[in-house]
Amino acid sequence: LNNIFLKILSVLLAISLWLIVATSDYDQIQFNVPVKLINVPDKKVAVTDESLINVTLNGPRLVLNSLSYNDVSVEVDVSNFSGYKTDYRIKPSDVKVPSSVNVVRIQPAEITVTIDKIIHKNIEVTPAFIGEPAEGFKVGSLQITPSEVEVTGAASTLNDIDYIETLPINLSGKSEKMSYSVGLKKSSGIKKIDPSQVEVTVIFSENMVKRKLSNIPVTVVKKNKDYNYKLLTNEVDVQIDVRSDIADSKDLKKRINIYVDVSQLAPGQYLRNIEYSSGENIKIIEITPGKARVEVTK
Numbered sequence: 001l002n003n004i005f006l007k008i009l010s011v012l013l014a015i016s017l018w019l020i021v022a023t024s025d026y027d028q029i030q031f032n033v034p035v036k037l038i039n040v041p042d043k044k045v046a047v048t049d050e051s052l053i054n055v056t057l058n059g060p061r062l063v064l065n066s067l068s069y070n071d072v073s074v075e076v077d078v079s080n081f082s083g084y085k086t087d088y089r090i091k092p093s094d095v096k097v098p099s100s101v102n103v104v105r106i107q108p109a110e111i112t113v114t115i116d117k118i119i120h121k122n123i124e125v126t127p128a129f130i131g132e133p134a135e136g137f138k139v140g141s142l143q144i145t146p147s148e149v150e151v152t153g154a155a156s157t158l159n160d161i162d163y164i165e166t167l168p169i170n171l172s173g174k175s176e177k178m179s180y181s182v183g184l185k186k187s188s189g190i191k192k193i194d195p196s197q198v199e200v201t202v203i204f205s206e207n208m209v210k211r212k213l214s215n216i217p218v219t220v221v222k223k224n225k226d227y228n229y230k231l232l233t234n235e236v237d238v239q240i241d242v243r244s245d246i247a248d249s250k251d252l253k254k255r256i257n258i259y260v261d262v263s264q265l266a267p268g269q270y271l272r273n274i275e276y277s278s279g280e281n282i283k284i285i286e287i288t289p290g291k292a293r294v295e296v297t298k
Contacts, residue, residue, distance in 0.1 A: 027061040028104060030054060031072045035111065039079035045154045046078045047189040049112045053090065059101035072097055078113055086113045116154035118191065123151045123158070125184065127200050128165040131172030133207075136245030136281070139171070140205030149184065150194045157189030164193070169200060177203050206281060207244040212237065213253055218274065218292055222263035226298065229262055233292035236274060243281035255279035260292045267296045 032054050037046040053074050057064065073096045076088060089110045092103040125144050133139065151158060166182045179201045184193050215235045223229055236258055246252065257277045265272075271291050276284050 025061045026058060027064055028056055028058050029064045029067065030056050031067075031069060033069065033072050033074055036073060036075045037078050037113065038075050039077050041079070041115065043118060044115055045118050045189065045191055046081075047114045047116060047154045047157060048076075049114075050108055051188055053111075054105075054107045055095050055103060056105035056107075057097060057101050058104045059098075063098060063100050067098070067101075076111075076113065078115065081113060081115055084114060084116070086115070087111075088113055114154065114156055114189075116156050116189070118152060119155045119158055120150055120152050121158045122148045123161065124148050124163045125198050126163045126165055127182075127202075128168050128185070129171050130168045131170045133171050133204055134173050134175040136207055136243040137175040137204045138207040139202060141203045143199075143201040143203075145199045145201075146195070149198065151190055152192040152194070154189035157187070166198065166200060169202070171202070174202075175204050177201070208241045208283070209244045209247050210239070210285075211242055211247055211252070212239050213256070216253060216256060216258050219257070219259045220262050220294070221259045222261050224263070224265075227262075227265075227267065228297045230295040230297070231260070231292060232295060233274075233289060236292075237288045238276075238284060239286040239288075240278070241283040241285055246281060252282075255282055256284070258287065260294055262294060262296065265294065265296050267298050270294045270296070 032052045035048050035050060035053055037048060040046045055072065055074070057072070074090065074094055075096060076090065076094055087110055090106050092106070095103045095106065097103065125147060127142060127144065129139070149164065151164060165185045167185060169180055169182060179199060181197050181199055183197050186193060214237050216238050217235055218231055218233060220229045220231060238256060238258070240256070242252070255278060259275055260272045261275060262272070271293050274287050274290055274292050276287065278284055
């Protein structure tokens with residue numbers, strides 16, 4: 001009796017579900033799905049010129065709303081393809097969807113499939129970055145271990161590439177040395193990458209830019225209280241390297257101190273070397289003029 005009750009309950013649930021689907025409003029939805037090439041001949045690799053296919057589906061709204069990208073796929077059987085390249089028109093039956101869903105449109109409708117021999121090639125690794133380092137910093141140096149990987153794939157694919165990129169490495173707001181174990185981008189036509197991950201070490205450096213500052217005042221330091229001092233060179237121009245995040249700050253001039261040391265001077269006129277000090281992240285490159293005329297009187 002229990003088995004009969006369960007069977008009747010199952011039938012009733014199936015009928016209820018069918019009625020819900022059958023009476024549901026119909027709608028359309030689009031998915032961008034990858035092409036999967038199946039039944040590839042031994043020691044060969046299949047490559048398509050289109051990585052994603054846009055499919056428009058029609059069906060009960062209830063079913064469409066529950067679909068995910070894992071529920072939709074395009075599978076092309078290449079076992080009977082002859083020749084190096086084949087132009088193939090995708091059929092609705094190649095699009096795998098639930099039974100209550102219909103395929104309305106396929107774009108592009110035609111793809112080119114290349115059946116190619118498999119080769120091995122050592123290819124240089126290059127990092128792919130996203131985001132910007134912290135203000136005032138840039139990527140100074142990189143170390144990638146290993147710097148090359150062995151790639152196995154279609155000859156037509158590997159013959160056209162000189163490097164293979166890592167998956168994106170986020171630099172946003174970074175300024176300290178960092179190391180990542182990161183995978184590599186595996187494009188169509190590539191079957192295997194050995195090793196599949198590399199170690200990337202990024203070292204940041206200050207991002208220095210050049211600026212020229214005019215009319216920086218010259219001051220006198222280490223005065224003798226018994227003497228009077230008159231600067232005949234009151235201002236100079238200064239060429240600096242400065243970290244980019246403070247290069248355009250309004251108080252940049254205030255961070256540079258230009259002076260003449262008069263501690264050893266007796267009364268008279270002198271041409272003295274100009275000295276300087278500066279705040280952090282500022283490097284003085286050139287001061288014009290480089291000497292200042294000072295008059296000392298008693």
